[in-house]
Amino acid sequence: xxxxxxxxxxxxxxxxxxxxxxxxxxxxxxxxxxxxxxxxxxxxxxxxxxxxxxxxxxxxxxxxxxxxxxxxxxxxxxxxxxxxxxxxxx
Amino acid sequence: xxxxxxxxxxxxxxxxxxxxxxxxxxxxxxxxxxxxxxxxxxxxxxxxxxxxxxxxxxxxxxxxxxxxxxxxxxxxxxxxxxxxxxxxxxxxxxxxxxxxxxxxxxxxxxxxxxxxxxxxxxxxxxxxxxxxxxxxxxxxxxxxxxxxxxxxxxxxxxxxxxxxxxxxxxxxxxxxxxxxxxxxxxxxxxxxxxxxxxxxxxxxxxxxxxxxxxxxxxxxxxxxxxxxxxxxxxxxxxxxxxxxxxxxxxxxxxxxxxxxxxxxxxxxxxxxxxxxxxxxxxxxxxxxxxxxxxxxxxxxxxxxxxxxxxxxxxxxxxxxxxxxxxxxxxxxxxxxxxxxxxxxxxxxxxxxxxxxxxxxxxxxxxxxxxxxxxxxxxxxxxxxxxxxxxxxxxxxxxxxxxxxxxxxxxxxxxxxxxxxxxxxxxxxxxxxxxxxxxxxxxxxxxxxxxxx
Numbered sequence: 001x002x003x004x005x006x007x008x009x010x011x012x013x014x015x016x017x018x019x020x021x022x023x024x025x026x027x028x029x030x031x032x033x034x035x036x037x038x039x040x041x042x043x044x045x046x047x048x049x050x051x052x053x054x055x056x057x058x059x060x061x062x063x064x065x066x067x068x069x070x071x072x073x074x075x076x077x078x079x080x081x082x083x084x085x086x087x088x089x090x
Numbered sequence: 091x092x093x094x095x096x097x098x099x100x101x102x103x104x105x106x107x108x109x110x111x112x113x114x115x116x117x118x119x120x121x122x123x124x125x126x127x128x129x130x131x132x133x134x135x136x137x138x139x140x141x142x143x144x145x146x147x148x149x150x151x152x153x154x155x156x157x158x159x160x161x162x163x164x165x166x167x168x169x170x171x172x173x174x175x176x177x178x179x180x181x182x183x184x185x186x187x188x189x190x191x192x193x194x195x196x197x198x199x200x201x202x203x204x205x206x207x208x209x210x211x212x213x214x215x216x217x218x219x220x221x222x223x224x225x226x227x228x229x230x231x232x233x234x235x236x237x238x239x240x241x242x243x244x245x246x247x248x249x250x251x252x253x254x255x256x257x258x259x260x261x262x263x264x265x266x267x268x269x270x271x272x273x274x275x276x277x278x279x280x281x282x283x284x285x286x287x288x289x290x291x292x293x294x295x296x297x298x299x300x301x302x303x304x305x306x307x308x309x310x311x312x313x314x315x316x317x318x319x320x321x322x323x324x325x326x327x328x329x330x331x332x333x334x335x336x337x338x339x340x341x342x343x344x345x346x347x348x349x350x351x352x353x354x355x356x357x358x359x360x361x362x363x364x365x366x367x368x369x370x371x372x373x374x375x376x377x378x379x380x381x382x383x384x385x386x387x388x389x390x391x392x393x394x395x396x397x398x399x400x401x402x403x404x405x406x407x408x409x410x411x412x413x414x415x416x417x418x419x420x421x422x423x424x425x426x427x428x429x430x431x432x433x434x435x436x437x438x439x440x441x442x443x444x445x446x447x448x449x450x451x452x453x454x455x456x457x458x459x460x461x462x463x464x465x466x467x468x469x470x471x472x473x474x475x476x477x478x479x480x481x482x483x484x485x486x487x488x489x490x491x492x493x494x495x496x497x498x499x500x501x502x503x504x505x506x507x508x509x510x511x512x513x514x515x516x517x518x519x520x521x522x523x524x525x526x527x528x529x530x531x532x533x534x535x536x537x538x539x540x541x542x
């Protein structure tokens with residue numbers, strides 16, 4: 001399955017590295033990545049990822065991201081690609 | 091290709107604007123559980139619900155986690171229990187108790203279907219079930235009850251209307267030490283839909299398949315934020331924005347419904363396109379109306395704004411789903427909507443205005459707290475008025491009012507959770523409708539019913 005990881009929060013050094021490290025550790029392949037720093041230092045990044053075993057990997061991935069969120073205040077979400085496809089494409 | 095803006099939009103909808111799937115409801119037919127021995131019948135019900143829904147909550151929770159979309163409620167609706175009472179006889183409360191056991195063991199938060207359909211008259215089991223409703227609701231915590239007392243095709247059963255006024259009152263009396271919670275789980279309907287996933291009116295109609303998955307979407311906060319981005323737009327521009335938003339929300343509902351149906355191996359039924367508020371900040375239908383330019387919900391203009399909202403939600407949603415059903419429209423439950431609670435508290439929103447609003451949106455007088463001294467015949471008359479609106483306009487209407495025993499205007503009831511809290515509303519008790527209600531009989535079906 002493909003999941004979109006979104007990261008929104010205050011810009012800082014090493015955000016992409018931290019998120020990518022978690023993905024690598026959980027054997028999650030990053031297919032596409034897009035990021036931008038909006039006004040007032042708001043960092044926005046989205047990653048399209050390939051998760052081989054969604055039902056067991058996603059909960060662990062979410063736990064890992066929760067730890068990063070608690071440390072950094074970043075908002076990190078993992079949402080199935082189909083949610084975006086169904087809501088934005090006909 | 092990733093589109094940053096599209097992704098951020100949806101993340102914001104979920105994160106900031108309370109976008110969620112309000113309920114995934116599994117409809118289960120209990121017709122094959124009927125037995126002339128009530129204990130055997132209960133045993134069959136237990137076995138059937140456990141076999142169909144044993145894995146239901148876990149599967150839906152997995153979908154919630156993998157898809158990253160909040161799914162608030164997992165519920166079950168069953169065949170109207172009066173049909174089982176008709177075969178078995180005995181104390182209908184036994185059925186409520188076995189359903190409660192099923193709710194506890196499957197982990198669903200409500201089972202709906204302690205119901206009777208009496209729009210043209212009472213058949214075997216109906217009166218017994220209705221009379222047992224107050225005890226059933228007092229003894230259980232997760233069982234919802236509904237009674238259909240009228241329809242466009244058959245008129246309004248005024249004997250049932252009279253009886254239901256008494257039942258609502260009795261149900262409040264029996265639960266007076268628990269914030270009169272009984273009638274908060276009881277709804278009196280006209281033109282009840284058979285595939286409604288929302289409580290308290292959900293039951294599994296006899297025309298439905300053996301087992302089916304329905305989805306109820308929500309998202310008042312998303313609609314409100316979308317309108318906020320167009321502060322000076324004309325009403326038709328606002329309608330367009332609501333349509334587009336409703337389309338996206340419904341597509342998400344359809345997606346979740348399809349996935350749940352596939353994983354559970356149960357056919358997908360309908361998406362109910364409803365804007366269902368919760369007491370949470372930013373999840374209010376009243377606030378949408380206020381965002382459109384009304385200083386507060388309940389003032390003049392409220393009915394027109396709601397009519398437009400309700401219509402735009404349907405127009406936007408209907409093409410986004412393979413099958414739309416249930417109640418589909420904006421809900422206006424007073425105690426469950428932060429904006430409505432505030433408007434009712436300061437007297438801007440009155441019960442007469444709410445009645446007018448029910449003519450143009452889905453459902454009816456919902457979660458309204460009445461003074462404890464309200465006589466049963468006044469509750470019956472409120473039910474009759476609301477049913478008449480539904481009957482004549484060929485739409486579903488419902489009454490879920492809670493007489494706050496021992497309380498009066500100025501007091502409040504606190505139900506907690508999604509049911510919220512509500513101020514006791516001032517109602518007109520100067521003159522009595524008792525003679526009208528005591529006449530009984532049936533209001534004949536209106537001209538609108540003669541369509542053949």
